[in-house]
Amino acid sequence: MKLLLVEDDRSVATAVSAILTQHGFEVVHARTGGAALQALLSNGVDSFDVILLDVGLPDHDGYEVCGKIRRRTETPVIMVTARSDVRSRIHGLNRGADDYVVKPYNTGELIARIHAVSRRNVPPSGGEVRHESELQFGGVRIELTARRVSVAGTAVHLTRKEFDLLALLAQRPGIVFRREQIISEVWESRWDGAERTLEVHVASLRSKLRASALIEVVRGVGYRLRAPSA
Structure with missing residues (x-):
């Protein structure tokens, strides 16, 4: 951005x-x-x-x-x-x-x-907000409307919150989301006491997507999605 x-x-x-x-x-x-x-x-x-x-x-x-x-x-x-x-x-x-x-x-x-x-705001051409119905990051494919995710063509089952978390990060690749903001948008809750919940969901996503580098931790700040080729 x-x-x-x-x-x-x-x-x-x-x-x-x-x-x-x-x-x-x-x-x-x-x-x-x-x-x-x-x-x-x-x-x-x-x-x-x-x-x-x-x-x-x-x-x-x-x-x-x-x-x-x-x-x-x-x-x-x-x-x-x-x-x-x-x-x-x-x-x-x-x-x-x-x-x-x-x-x-x-x-x-x-x-x-x-x-x-x-x-x-509707982003200008080349803006980083992703409004496509399908997003691709390496072998990971995210179908936003259908709420489906696949890795190398194989469907991956995500919980509702796991999908919401992934979709949030994927629509702004490279942009860091603060932990508080993620909790607010995905869980519609306050940050207080939710740190462990977020960590567990990130760890689960990394495991299921078989792409540990896709979701990057920015120490002391939050998380961002980074394509494997970045």
Whole structure:
């Protein structure tokens, strides 16, 4: 997933970029509103999956930049600001923002919000969200509509939760899903006390798919699906 980070503070941008890169995002950084608009032109207006836009920019008001971005593309925009009052949030949403994050924010929540807004948007050509009814990763074939999985042509029986977990990871290959997010989306539950449940299901999937490298652990963060050839 390709993300445009518009942030004038270099130290903040460096820290956020490092975290997002660790989670599998490709980050392009722009320090000003003008640089952000130029990045859209040079990369292509629909080349980014999400835009993180700081309100306090040195050359333009962030709300103004958001409006200009929205006139050029439907790419989801998350506004990031220290302003927590309702009026500011409403103004940002009215200018075309899809979500609003107040500093200081939890990075886990930020990443969850990025995933959430990107799911609402039809991805551009080449985007990493996979909406095919059938997905193929090496010898592993996943039929999403029929809820069937096969390995080298042989059907593999998965439990409902095992299939849901695999399908979630498979639709965003290479992107790291935090443990909390997986529990929330697959089990529709809170993370508290669910770590062992998730570990057991991942281990079972690896065994049944006979592809231990397909589901990769990102230590201290979560899991991602990686094709064997990656």
